[in-house]
Amino acid sequence: MGNPKQKWTAEEEEALRAGVAKHGTGKWKNIQKDPEFNHFLYSRSNIDLKDKWRNMSVSATGQGPREKSRSSKAKANPDAPATPLPNAQTSVATTPVANDASADVIMEDSKCLLDGKTASKYNVMIYEALSTLKDPNGSDTTAIVSFIEQRNEVPQNFRRLLSSRLRRLVAQDKLDKVTHEIFTEDAVDQLVKVPC
Amino acid sequence: MGNPKQKWTAEEEEALRAGVAKHGTGKWKNIQKDPEFNHFLYSRSNIDLKDKWRNMSVSATGQGPREKSRSSKAKANPDAPATPLPNAQTSVATTPVANDASADVIMEDSKCLLDGKTASKYNVMIYEALSTLKDPNGSDTTAIVSFIEQRNEVPQNFRRLLSSRLRRLVAQDKLDKVTHEIFTEDAVDQLVKVPC
């Protein structure tokens, strides 16, 4: 316990959900080793996965709205993990209140249109799209949008958001931009590290 | 609430200090159960002990001007407990262990438990351990701790610190994590470069 206590990131949680959806609960080591998820979970042990899943299940099934009278500190968004059991995996609209702008968009600075959690989810979707499409010449924005829209609930202006996100990832060398509007995986394993 | 709020007595505080000196910080349950101190602490839970120690530490460090004693002198505190902060005048039955350099393992921020210099020292120790042990299947945390403790003065609870450090190095691809708690050298030459 001399550990700084490594908090789980949204990407890790998402990977865990996807891993459970694929392998089932109790297959912690398999999930951890699966190359599809190891990119996100390499710093977690199988036991960590088990513990986290237990925790997620508890908070998901447990109490409803946790009203706190203290309101000076507007927390980000206390939405539940939304997937106690093999439910949806990478879904944007996990909570019915997700489109409430005040909850989703935290601070509106010039660099960040999305909050970290949402941005991470989009990163995961992009990663899944590129690694599934495996287009040898790279995938263009339209193809990526189509792929993601077929598998996830996304907001109306998703193409704009995605486009922005892609640009940012390219700028951070997390993606390769083959040419205008064409992208390929590069250091996709680092995708999830992008904060915003 | 439903609680009268039990103020801590001087005896209890003293017992807590002695308990920490004997068992080390983080061993709250052990301290609480220890017959040597349970006489004073029977009405406190391990969590109470932890919370009280935190309060004592806060008020102890909060005094005086901001001091950052970055004097890491890898030598000092012989064997057992290296009591961090809470200073008192009367020590029950403890060796006059200095409350010095080992204190720089105090939390800096949420991400880093050690300052860069100390972290680097630990990296070197880890490197020495792995390259000496040369375990073909990797060395586990316990083996690494044992090796290092035989050759270096380390703070109490070193296992926790080491565990954290190993995890960080793995996350940074500076070490290979063969499996849970088993590590091998990888890019060990870069080990010492890891800042924190």
Add this chain to the structure above:
DNA sequence: CCCTAGGGATAGGGTTAC
């Protein structure tokens, strides 16, 4: 030896009482 399930302990953020 590795794995998983479960109990239990700790760390740290929050909250309440004073």
Add this chain to the structure above:
DNA sequence: TGTAACCCTATCCCTAGG
């Protein structure tokens, strides 16, 4: 307002059993 005391729970640890 500040802070000691207490609560909540995510994370981590330990052990038994397969």
